Amino acid sequence: MRDFRVPGGADLERRVGNFFKWQNLRRQNGLWPFSRATDFGPRTEVLATDDRGINMEGVNFASQDYLSMSSHPEIKETALAAIERYGVHSAGSAALVGNTTHSVALERKIADFLQMDDCLLYPTGWGAGYGVIRGLVRSSDHIVMDALAHTCLQEGANAATRNIYLFRHLDLAHCRRWLEKIRSTDTENGIMVVTEGLFSMDSDTPDIAAMQELCNEFNATLMVDVAHDLGALGPGGRGHIGAQDMLGKVDIVMGSFSKTFASNGGFVAVKERPVKEYLRFYSPTTTFSNAMSPVNAAIVLKAFEIIETEEGQVLRDELMANVLELRRQVREAGLDYYGDPSAIVAVKMGSEGLARLVSRELPELGLLANLVEYPAVGKGAARFRMQVMAKHTRRNVTDAVQRIVAAKAKAEIALATMEAGRPAMRAVA
Numbered sequence: 001m002r003d004f005r006v007p008g009g010a011d012l013e014r015r016v017g018n019f020f021k022w023q024n025l026r027r028q029n030g031l032w033p034f035s036r037a038t039d040f041g042p043r044t045e046v047l048a049t050d051d052r053g054i055n056m057e058g059v060n061f062a063s064q065d066y067l068s069m070s071s072h073p074e075i076k077e078t079a080l081a082a083i084e085r086y087g088v089h090s091a092g093s094a095a096l097v098g099n100t101t102h103s104v105a106l107e108r109k110i111a112d113f114l115q116m117d118d119c120l121l122y123p124t125g126w127g128a129g130y131g132v133i134r135g136l137v138r139s140s141d142h143i144v145m146d147a148l149a150h151t152c153l154q155e156g157a158n159a160a161t162r163n164i165y166l167f168r169h170l171d172l173a174h175c176r177r178w179l180e181k182i183r184s185t186d187t188e189n190g191i192m193v194v195t196e197g198l199f200s201m202d203s204d205t206p207d208i209a210a211m212q213e214l215c216n217e218f219n220a221t222l223m224v225d226v227a228h229d230l231g232a233l234g235p236g237g238r239g240h241i242g243a244q245d246m247l248g249k250v251d252i253v254m255g256s257f258s259k260t261f262a263s264n265g266g267f268v269a270v271k272e273r274p275v276k277e278y279l280r281f282y283s284p285t286t287t288f289s290n291a292m293s294p295v296n297a298a299i300v301l302k303a304f305e306i307i308e309t310e311e312g313q314v315l316r317d318e319l320m321a322n323v324l325e326l327r328r329q330v331r332e333a334g335l336d337y338y339g340d341p342s343a344i345v346a347v348k349m350g351s352e353g354l355a356r357l358v359s360r361e362l363p364e365l366g367l368l369a370n371l372v373e374y375p376a377v378g379k380g381a382a383r384f385r386m387q388v389m390a391k392h393t394r395r396n397v398t399d400a401v402q403r404i405v406a407a408k409a410k411a412e413i414a415l416a417t418m419e420a421g422r423p424a425m426r427a428v429a
């Protein structure tokens, strides 16, 4: 994928054709496991169709619905009631009249949940990540960012300034060195330090308290993306910020509703209302974009309510029990995974060739799992990012592990056969 990022040539449309050729070769060989559509939504067991029109049926570890909220009866009732009340469309930016009673209440709810002063909604989590950086950082400012930060954060940084300094993943000593270097010559401009509460490919977490201290020391602003842990992990669903006793202490918290809250949308929570008001009018992905739909706002508000109840705790416990069981069975089967326990169990494959061949076998064996390969992760570090839901059953977990093991065994044979054939082909050439 990396090779096609910067295509050459004067014709903007023709020059991207090589990507399609390469993609199609993979597609024709059953090695393009992306762009699938499900028939009945992100359930634990799905019917799905790939982009060749080929159907598969099986266990689903590829959807992001960590607490299984998308099929929760109260969430569905709430959505229907919101349609009755508001219709289906916000019909304007939140800077104009795109907000509704529910979205205003949701902003308050999130601010209280995180012990922040205020909160601003965005139509997508991607827009929130991009927009908070683009909104606050100017070209003379600096961004110090974890090298594995999500694309929305990287794109926001690239749009805001050329002064971007990546530090090695989770390496606070490296982060400090950049801050020292910047402040040794520039005390006039701002610095935003950017990280995630739970990294989406590696399932690991920074020392958020230490990062905030560093930021205080160097007059920098910390921004933490909690897309993958808020609601699903930590005390009362407060994610790693809650687990590290940092509620109300991080400068800026940004998140997405698409993993745990059964909805499109995102937010930026801040410690002072002036920051919210500034973003409302200077953060392009909210100012000049249609507000979250009233239906989505009502869904997310209900999801936060459930998360705070006894039932929310039960859902988190069920999720974690599934996560631990999946990790246990993966290890028992002789495989390995990345990171710490979370809804993301990234099963290591290694080479891209092997991982693609495994992905070819999985649909037939009845497992939907997302292949992640370079450049989304490092070269030779391909993996299947299994995303666990509260309502997966023990049977689902066992089936998934058995199917991935069976697929890997078949793929290894296929790979060995191909590799054995290669010298002969080279000799012919």
Ligand SMILES: Cc1ncc(COP(=O)(O)O)c(C=O)c1O
Binding pocket: 124, 125, 126, 127, 129, 150, 152, 196, 200, 225, 227, 228, 256, 257, 258, 264, 265, 266
């Ligand atoms: C860490 C992180 N931040 C932001 C986003 C974007 O969220 P959304 O899907 O709501 O646009 C994602 C989703 O892929 C993510 O993983």
